[in-house]
Amino acid sequence: MTSDRTPLDSGAHIALTERYAAHNYHPLPVVLAHGxxxxxxxxxGRRYLDCLAGYSALNFGHGHPRLRARAHAQLDRLTLTSRAFLNDRLGPFAQELAALTGHEVVLPMNTGAEAVETAIKVARKWGYRVKGVPEDTASIVVMEGNFHGRTTTIVSFSDDKVARDEYGPYTPGFRTVRYGDVDALRAAVDDTTVAVLLEPIQGEGGVVIPPEGYLRAVREVCDTASALMVADEVQSGLARTGRTFACEHEDVRPDVYVLGKALGGGLYPVSAITADHAVLDVVTPGSHGSTFGGNPMGAAIGHEVCLMLAEGEFQSRATRLGAVLEEGLRPFVGRGLDGLRVRGLWAGLDVSPGGPSGRELCERLLARGVLAKDTHGSTIRLAPPLVVTEDAVQLLVEAVGASLG
Known part of the structure; x- marks a missing residue:
């Protein structure tokens, strides 16, 4: 048996994890102990630049002083009550998050997948109660290449075979269209459509940015069809792209925001959907809930996250340092990279045929002290915490260049 007092090297930790933890991930061979x-x-004791940032859950970096202080203070007071009672942290959090999103009401949950499930349930209930769609006929239009989580309902409309296969029977009620194709979207919408669910930028897909004007077109299609525009900003939101929300790049306000990851500051799982009363008032006591959703600890941390974002510093850093990152990486296109997509401090890199696979490139970066994650074989994503310095961004660029060679 081992304990926290038993010193183990990386090899021993890897062997222990391989022996006792389910193999639902294929991590790089690095065992982290401090951030x-x-x-x-x-x-x-080897040091690495974290360029995954917990899939953007760590937008504010590891152990941000303000978030740690808020969590420590709340830990000494009250951590959980359940929503059977009120607590003194939920109201201030909900008020600040509503102000940040421009919506009237907040429904807190824990994980991003829970938040997406909540949005799906709310959209269907709204469709039956408000739009008047016949019971059990509601349809939701989703996008090819989407990634909204791991629940059985969500993987039912995934086209990622690894995430989807052998989890059937699948949940009906979804129509899939090509991401970025306005004509396909219009053709898929009909009188039963209660929502269009999309990521403004497809993170798991490889930081895929839709054509300019696409989000505005989605908004117009939803308005014409009396359907809800539901924006999954679990990864793209909360300053990652240089705006508080990626939808703001096209001045679009969705009917529902789906939020998570960075909302918990990398300390605690916090998620939520936000909308106006006309949408969220369809949820009534007992019709939806979560034991931990809106708990005092999560609400306290989420409140501090909202206060930090309201100051605008992280959005500015993402814009400025993202420009530095793009300027440094652009010369590699045609010299090891087939494609490059950057929005704020978030980049997708497509490795040229004949070069290393995405996994191999991440292994080469690991050897140079940089942590990144591959996706879809030949693509890697870079998303350093927004507290990263310009010197560290330059180090990242140099590591990518050396690893491509």
């Missing part, structure tokens, strides 16, 4: 800001340290 601060944009940097993490492994059990042997």
């Amino acid at each position: 601060e800001g944009a940097w993490v340290t492994d059990v042997e």
Whole structure:
């Protein structure tokens, strides 16, 4: 048996994890033990630049002082009541998140997948109660290449075979169209359509940015069809792209925001959907809920996240440092990279045929002290915490260049 007092090296930790933890991930061979800001340290004391940032859950870096202080203070007071009672942290959090999104009401949950499920349930209930769609006929239009989570309902409309296969029977009620194709979207919408659910930028897909004007077109289609525009900003939201929400790049306000990851500051799972009363008032006591959703600890941390975002510093840093990142990476297109997409401090890199696979490139970056994650074979994503320095961004660019060679 081992304990926290038993010193183990990386090999021993890897063997222990392989022996006792289910193999639902294929991690890089690095065992992390400490994090601060944009940097993490492994059990042997080697330091790495974290360019995954917990899939944007760590937008504010590891152990941000304001978030740690807020969590420590709340830990000494009250952590959980359940929503059977009121607590003194939920109201201030909901008020600040509503102000940040421009919506009237907040429904808190825990994980991003829970928030997406909540949005689906709310959209269907709204369709029956408000739009007047016949019971059990509601349809939701979704996008090819989407990634909204791992629940059975969500993987039912995924086209990722690894995430979807052998989890059937699948949940009906979804129509899939090509991401970025306005004509396909219009053709898929009919009188039963209660919502269009999309990521403003497809993160898991490889930081896929839709054509300019697409989000405005989605908004117009939804308005014409009396359907809800539901924006999953679990990864793209909360300053990652240089705006508080990626929808703001086209001045679009969705009917429903789906939020998570960075809402918990990398300390605690916090998610939510936000909307106006006309949408969220269809949820009544007992019709939806979560034991931990809106708990005092999560609400306190989420409140502090909202206060930090209201100051605008992180959005500005993402814009400025994202420009530095793009300027540094652009020369590699045609010299190891087939494609490059950057929005704020978020980049998708497509490795040229004949070069390393995405996994191999991440392994080469690991050897140079940079942590990144591959997706879809030949693509890697870069998303360092927004507290990263310009020097560290330059280090990242140099590591990518050296690893492509």
